[in-house]
Amino acid sequence: MSEIPTELKYASSHEWVRLxxxxxxxxxxxxxxxxxxxxxxxxxxxxxxxALDAGAEVAVVESVKAASDIYAPLTGEVLEVNPLLEDEPETVNRSPYGDGWFFRVKPADLSELEQLLDSDGYADAIA
Incomplete structure (x- = not known):
């Protein structure tokens, strides 16, 4: 069973968001x-x-199996990216909710968070 922290919000496309x-x-x-x-x-x-538009492709993750697009869960501006992932992309596997974060965004409209799933909704989506 996957770990699904209750304090985060989730996109059905498998991104998490922490305010x-x-x-x-x-x-x-x-x-x-x-x-x-x-x-x-x-x-x-x-x-x-x-600038990010909610739902638009913003990043790519490549694994030994496949390449996968990462989508913007919110509209906003990229403030910071995780420099650790350039040299240690495997951090995403070790710590997806900690050191393996991707980027930080200044949201254009915080009410967009309400459209995202809570932990129970995400658990149902991946069941």
Whole structure:
């Protein structure tokens, strides 16, 4: 059974979102997604400063099995990307909800969080 932290929000496309105290959000992929992908060997992240549209492709994860697109769960601007993933993409497998985060976004509209799934909804989606 995949780990699904209750404090996060989830997109049906397997991204997780954590709201930070400064109003930004951190985005990564779920434990279920990294498990399905297998060993991650490369992560292509968006450029800092780039604008994101909710639902648009923003990053790519390559594993020994496949390449998979990562979608923006919210509309906003990329504030930061995880520099660790450039040299250690396997961090996504070891720590999908911790050190394996992908990018941080300044959301255009925090109410978009309400459209995302809670942990129970995501658990149902992957069941």
């Amino acid at each position: 930070e105290s400064d109003g930004s959000v951190v985005v990564g992929i779920t434990d279920h997604a990294q498990d399905e992908l297998g060993d991650v060997v490369f992560v292509e992240l968006p450029e800092v400063g780039s």
